Amino acid sequence: MTQDADTGSQRKANTSADLRALASKSMSLAASVIKILCTIFAAILVIHIVLTVASANPQNGITTFFADAANSLTLGIGDLFLPASESLKVILNYGLAAVVWLVIGAVVARILNALAP
Template structure:
């Protein structure tokens, strides 16, 4: 499609409608809609991926024995708890506290990855193209 636009731009030709009238710069609503939903799908995918990454980083920091007083560890812990949505206490009282963090925040990370994929597909479908 971009080749058609580029060749018509170089030749200076404009499209003509069936009635013989010349159109200049017609607006393609379908392309704009697809572009809007494509951008929205990208933003949602990045947001969900960030939430999954924060949850996974919290698991890694906890299992790795990271210093809980470190600024980065506190930052990740705070945001991981924020995006966990209810997964932070899904599994209670496993044998070890590290296992509890792995199960709860690992579940939250998987949830965000699933939401990311499904929402991107839905938004691309709403935009009129497959994603």
């Protein structure tokens, strides 16, 4: 009977350790996914900046795709700065949005990793 009790408590300890390890891996995976997504968002914004500054054809499908995607990723700061130069406007506003996405990704990933058991 004592041996059965020891085996039961040992199973509980193993299960608890397994659950902690699974939770830790899940949080780490979530942190990685969020960081990757935020980096992709920042890359889309940077590609839009490059295409705009390089005077890419605005009727081209690729240019249109990145312009539309970038416009939805500006976090409301797409018109924060209004300099006379259109290129400077895009660099400042979309560049700031790209930096904000990178900061968001880093902060959220760090928080998730800190919360992992």
